Structures are given as structure tokens and as C-alpha cells.
Amino acid sequence: MSDIAYTTKELLISVIAPLLAGCRHVACGASSPIPGSAALLTRMRSHGQMRVTVLGSQKNNFFTNGNGELFDVAGTGRLDTFFLGGGQIDGQANINLVGAGGTYPRNDVRWPGSFGSAYLYFVVPKVILFREEHTRRVFVPKVDFISAPGVSEPGIYRPGGPRHLVTNLALFDFDPARVRFVLKSVHPGHSVEEVLDNTGFDFDRPDVVPETPAPDAATLAALRGTIRREIAETYPRFAETAFAA
Template sequence: MTAPVSAREILICSIAKLLDGSRHVAVGASSPIPAAGAMLLRALKDEMRAEKVRVSILGSVEHNFFTNGSAELFDCAGQGRIDAFFLGGGQIDGVGNINLVGVGDYPRSSVRWPGSFGSAYLYFVVPRVILFREEHTPRVFVDRVDFISAPGVSEPGVYRTGGPYALLTGKGLFSFDRTRPGFRLESVHPGHSLKEIKEATGFEFDHNDDLSITPTPDAATLKLLRGRVLDELHETYPDFAAQMRREISAGATSA
């Protein structure tokens, strides 16, 4: 029997759809779900014999053509040769600002995170930045971030080719309108509700009255994800791939 579709599989398939049309997708370190989504898009395009999709995953040997790590990633992005990238944050607010530094008044932050690294640069030059955070709680999605590691929008006259394209969380999928600016809830993941998302989000967002449910993958896509994609993902994220396989096996057994 086939195991039921898991919440993480829905996220991976949602990412693949958001990336459609990208020729080169870059993924930072410690990002197994975005990496799986990029690999799924590549596998789907190969099945259709469509234009090849290049996937560059920092920290990977097999799925990374860079030879100089993040320095080459930044050069490539600045030259316009990366179509999509992923950013997260300890805090994300309603205009797409992200905080990777810490909670409280900087520099006396009560909680410190790893730091901004190259997030501000990539946010400005990569045209399709997908904000991804599996946890969807008021402590993450705040009215205003305590520190702006990377701004979601810029003042008129600031040259900027990149910015937020969408926000994907464990509860729903949002698009981003740079002219407003702000988020719009496009779909709610199975098992969740608009009321739940509003209670878990510290900023206001637009939405339709008749919200759609985030679609689950069809049988062919699910087969690719559970086969080829998990095989490829194992090289960079062996623990995550093994965990997903255990979940699939347990689900098939219980079904």
C-alpha cells in the first residue's frame, strides 16, 4: 500500500511549483526541504525532456558546480546567473524584512542567532527569493523584526533586481506584492485553517474569502519524490532522507 502524503512532501512539491521556470536554483547549507524541492523540479523537467534545471547546493559534492563555495555563489548571483534562492529568519515581518541576528535591541540582544552572512546581498540580486520557514508561530512572524538583516523592499531609486517572491510555511503559502508591499495568503495546507494561520501570524495579510487548499502531489510526482529525489538528497542530507524514508515506511504500514 502507498503511504499517505506527508506535510513535508506537500512543502517539497509546493517549492517545486514555485521554482518552475527557473534555470538555476541555488540552495544554502542546512536546507533539506528547499533542496528536495529544487531536485524534484529538476527530476520533473527531465521526465518531460524539458530544459535542464541546474541545482547548486552549498555543502554538496555531487550537486554543486561551485569550486570556491559561497564566494562563487555571490559572484554568480551578482552576474544574474541565479534565478532562485531561499532565505529564512528567526523573525520575518509583513513587508518581507528578515532577522537573522537576534531578539531584542541590538547589540544587546537577549537571543543571538548565527548572523546575516550574505542574506542582504542575495535578497537584492536574486529575482526569485522564496522565504521558507517550517515553523509558523507568532514568535517567527512578527509585526516588525527587531533587526533587519535583509530588507524586503527598498526606497524608490534604489537599484534592486531581487526580492521576496513567496513565503512558504508549515501552515500555508503566501505570495508577495512588492507594490503594496505585503503578503497575500494563497492557499492553506491540508489540516490547517485560515483562523489558525491568523492566530499564528503577527502581521496582517490579504486573502480571498474562499481560500484554496494547497494541492497534494499526484502519483507520478510522489513516485519521483520518494525514489530519485530522496536518493539524490541522501548525498548531502543523509539523516533527513533516512527520516523521510522511515516516515513513508511507517505510513505505508499503518495504511
Template sequence: MALALEGCLPEEYLAFQVSLEVRDFERTAVGTLSPVPLLGVLHARARHAGHGKFLFFGSEDTPVTDGSRELFDLAQRGKLDLFFLSGAQVDRKGNINLTCIGEYAAPRVRLPGGAGSATLYYMTRRVVLVTLAHSPRVFVEKCDFITSAASTPHYPWRRGGPTKLITPLCTMEYDRDAAEWHLASLHPGVSSDEVRTQTGFPLMPEKVPETPSPSPSDLALMRAQIPLLRRSYPLFAGELARKIG
């Protein structure tokens, strides 16, 4: 991936794209094992979403008393506006696989599992997927196993689903009517041919704009959030600080 700005780390670039999905006055949650989304949400809170409500699991500052049960309760009551997920596989239809690679009965790789992602994929108003790799192994025509379904029949009823996909090469938007991903933007220095070569399903349209880049002031503000990030992800925050120098 070509960096969007000289001196901008790939992790910071992805986190900046995450921050653009956060809206003021909404309730946003970040689950476990999500350091890049957390950095992006911290940046958004400091930059433009100071009136929002935020749940950071794994942080001592999270205003919950009953752990993840409260998160699922909020989602099912329609009180969760934005959440972030990822997947070992993401397919053309927006389904994600966190369960196994290969046949379920005899998998080549057994993955950690969904950890409630199916419920959150249904009930959160907007779900943004963030992947740290972009290859045909990740972006497949059809998942080996569907842990969380993006598009479902009218029954069972669902409130939300995927809206955006952020990768190291591009962003995609989910077309709910067509039930598939559309290419939305290319990161600076990345060509549409490169994205299509690294994606295991067709992408339209042919021409899309360049992904927005963080300004120097955005980077400075984001880096000021590293002490807060360290509370939940000390190793990730420490490595990020080391890279920044």
C-alpha cells in the first residue's frame, strides 16, 4: 500500500478512515481485539464527535457494569449505531467467516469463532468491516462458512448490517439492494487493477475517487490519543509509538 501522506503509518491511515465513519451524537462501540478501530474512534471523539457516546471494551473507562451483555442488550434495543467487525474471509455478498477455513466437519484451519458477531451484524444500525490484509484469500466469492450473514430474507427481521469495508488498498460500500460490495475509493498510489487482482470477486465501478488522506493536524491529534489507546492495547500502542519515533 502506498502511504497517503509522508510519515503516515498504514495503521494510522486505516484508523483515519475509521474515524470518518463515526458521527457525532451517536452511540459507537469497539469490541475486543480491535486496536485500529479503537484508535480511529478515539481520534473521531477528539476531532468531531465530542457529543457521542462510546463503549470501549477492554478499557477501564467503559461505562458498563455487566460486560458484553450490555452491548448486546443495547444493540437489540436499537441503541447501538456503529460497531466494527472483521473476518478471516469476507465474501462478495458481505458475509464474514470467523469459524473455519475449509469444510466445517474437517476444517483446514479452526478459527476463534464469532463471539456474538452474528447478533451485532443484524442489530447494529451500521457495521463497518476493517481488514488488515487485502488478498484473494481474504476476499472470496463465497465464504467457506458464514459466521455472520450480511443479507438475509425478510424473516428474521434485522435492523442493520454492513455499510463500509476498509482495507489496506481501498474502501468499499455495501449495496443492500444488490447484496454485494461496490468499490468506493482507492488509496493513494493504488490502482483499480491492483485491487481487482487482489480481490476474489468482481468489483464495480471502474472509476472511483481517491480515498481522503489525513492532514498533518489530523495525524498530530491521532497521535495524542496513544496514551488512551495504551490502556486497552499496551503492546500495539507501544509499537505504534516506536514506529512514529
């Protein structure tokens, strides 16, 4: 524990970083500064063992075969972890990046599209779902459109899938055998009741839910120094505002 004040974004980075320990290669998609910072932090702690691909970066993107190389790398087992989000996420870890309300394709709300999710969710061993907003608008009983399914029938080639879910309120694991999320910890300043009130699906939880550990002094120092500089290359505005001091 640390009594140093920290921002919510610093906390989220420090929640994600340990989930990446031991990975050889972590990639972060577009508009993912928090996962990107967590990956860079874990790389720093890996003593040269972990590779990071930050899409949109020049320095932290080693691909030389065009935009498609990420998917080839994933399909051949060279990518351990990727991050996905969703306009809607349901209790079976189905994700929807297309739209909500109305009838597809003329949804009332239209989001950008599924991007690589329909493939990466199947082939990347550890997919971390990340969505800051934790509301019943996002965490619904059933998604309106399946961009990528949380689980697949037996017999379908699926070495990958969702393993964790990180939000502004809490950290969950996903249990693919039971097809359910399990609440692992609630972030400081929030409660299990708040998580229940703001989640539209059922999930499992232990009798006593631990509090998410606050970032320690060494982590905060690393974030506010090296990581802030490294992530600024791709996300300059984020680097200016996300970190304290």
C-alpha cells in the first residue's frame, strides 16, 4: 500500500500490468492508452523478456509486412495478449462493437465496427476485456450484436478467449468452463453493491471480495517517469492528463 495520491488511470494501469506478467508479446489496438501504458510498464519490469506492440506507434511497432501482420502474428501463436472492449459486453463475455437498439443494420446507436475482434478473440490466448465505463448500458444481459463470442462450441478451433475484465470499478476473471465472470477485487473507493447495481448480468463472487491494491510508490514513479515518456509518442494528450505530479 501507498499513501501517495494517484489518478484513476494510474490505478487501472497498475491493475492491468500484473495480468501481463510472463507474456512474451503483448499488443494493444487503436485508442488504447491505458492498456498500452500497462504493457510498457510490464515490459520495463520484464528485463528484456517481453515485446510490446502499440498500434499507431512508430517506436513500439516492429511490423514490416503492413497492417495485416498483427493478425498473422496472432494466428501463428506469436501474440500472447490483446485487449478488446465493446459498446456492450454480456455475462457470457460476448462483445458488441457494431450497434445497439433497433434492428441491425439500422441500429439506433451505431458504433465503428468489429475491427479484428471476430478473429483475435479466438486465437489470442489471453484477451483482456477493458472498458472504463461500468454501467448497465455497457454490461447488459445479452448483447444486441455479437462481434465476437465469449465461448465457442466444442470442436471449434479456439486456443484463445477472454480471461479478464477490467473496469473503473472492479477486476473480474472469466471462467470459460462455467461461462461466467468472477469478481476478483473492487477498486478503492467503490463497493460490491455499486458493482452489482451497475452490472446487468449475474456473476460469481467470493463471500469476501478483496479491495484492489493501490499502486505502490515504485509503480507510480515508473508511470510518471519512463512510461509517461514512452506512451506520449503515441498518445500525447493522454500523457499530459493521465498521470499525477
